[in-house]
Amino acid sequence: MRVNADFFQTLSDPTRLRIVEAMRGRECAVGDLVERVAIRQSGVSRHLRILHDAGLVQVRPDGQRRLYSLRPEPFRDLDAWLDGYRRHWESRLDRLARALEQQRAKRSHLTEPRR
Amino acid sequence: MRVNADFFQTLSDPTRLRIVEAMRGRECAVGDLVERVAIRQSGVSRHLRILHDAGLVQVRPDGQRRLYSLRPEPFRDLDAWLDGYRRHWESRLDRLARALEQQRAKRSHLTEPRR
DNA sequence: CTGTTATATACATTGTTATGTATATACATG
DNA sequence: CATGTATATACATAACAATGTATATAACAG
Missing domain, CATH: 1.10.10.10 (Winged helix-like DNA-binding domain superfamily/Winged helix DNA-binding domain)
Incomplete structure (x- = not known):
């Protein structure tokens, strides 16, 4: 939907x-x-x-x-809809950085985003 | 809100x-x-x-x-609300991987001011 | 088959919402 | 100040939505 x-x-x-x-x-x-x-x-x-x-x-x-x-689908769709508005509150990079921070505890082998 | x-x-x-x-x-x-x-x-x-x-x-x-x-706030809040449902459709790791992929193309442009 | 439990639906009622028309307010321009 | 333009609001109307009561369907237990 x-x-x-x-x-x-x-x-x-x-x-x-x-x-x-x-x-x-x-x-x-x-x-x-x-x-x-x-x-x-x-x-x-x-x-x-x-x-x-x-x-x-x-x-x-x-x-x-x-x-x-x-x-699950409607929630996934809502998330996709939100994509169009994400740049209003933070850059994708900021978002990524936050996601990474949350992730670090569990998975330390992930590549650093910038560099 | x-x-x-x-x-x-x-x-x-x-x-x-x-x-x-x-x-x-x-x-x-x-x-x-x-x-x-x-x-x-x-x-x-x-x-x-x-x-x-x-x-x-x-x-x-x-x-x-x-x-x-x-x-921006309401959209940010909606995003936070969605957090409670994210595990219904994908792991955070999957989400991060997708974010990384999307980011790769634009990364240099977004970080330019800091280089 | 009978009685019981779980869920679904029809109906009436009450409250809410979106809209257009008409009008008011606020600012701009000469 | 007089006129025009942009936006806001009051009012009436029509459509819609949520709820409870009452009833229907369906599955289970004996």
């Missing part, structure tokens, strides 16, 4: 955004989410429907439950 | 998103934007008001015109 107004629209509801954040890194049944956000089950199901139609989540049946999880 | 539902809400209108994208990298007067998006001047002014209230744009008077431009 490409990033457009509909994508932002999907994340523009507070309850729906809470659902997305609750799903970060884990698979959730509808009932799990009802406990975490302050609305009725019907509301959660509707939000999940919207998220699914928008391609943000995927579903997998598990007995009588349905396990929802985030799909 | 932290990234919350209101932030996404601000970008969730197609016209408003077109305005943001039209302002990418350049300062625009209201009249400039009227030419680019298909609504009346009053509508553009209202959208700019919303973008300004949300902290996405800044204004600078220039005679009888008002020059709008994007503020």
Whole structure:
């Protein structure tokens, strides 16, 4: 999915955004989410429907439950969309330097960027 | 500004998103934007008001015109918000490798002032 | 088959939002 | 000051979105 107004629209509801954040890194049944956000089950199901139609989540049946999880693509797409704005706040080099710094602890054999 | 539902809400209108994208990298007067998006001047002014209230744009008077431009912070904040989801699609190392590749071509140009 | 649990959907309601028209304000120019 | 240009805002309208209640579907347990 490409990033457009509909994508932002999907994340523009507070309850729906809470659902997305609750799903970060884990698979959730509808009932799990009802406990975490302050609305009725019907509301959660509707939000999940919207998220699914928008391609943000995927579903997998598990007995009588349905396990929802985030799909990676939309987030990757949002990251790509942000690329067009990155130069507003830092040069790619700065960004790279920061990434390198974060990385250094784990991987010391990476090439220095400039030189 | 932290990234919350209101932030996404601000970008969730197609016209408003077109305005943001039209302002990418350049300062625009209201009249400039009227030419680019298909609504009346009053509508553009209202959208700019919303973008300004949300902290996405800044204004600078220039005679009888008002020059709008994007503020960097919200985009930086969105990038930081995305951090929490990055591991869904690639490791930081993959990300770094891609950044390095993109950087290689432009590197000398960006660092020229320091040599 | 019956009762129970999990999830989805139809409907009504209420609140919000985008837009155009009309008007106001602010600055510029002569 | 008078006129023109650029931008902002008030108001009315029409479309949309989120929610709860009630109900439907589907799977499971016995």
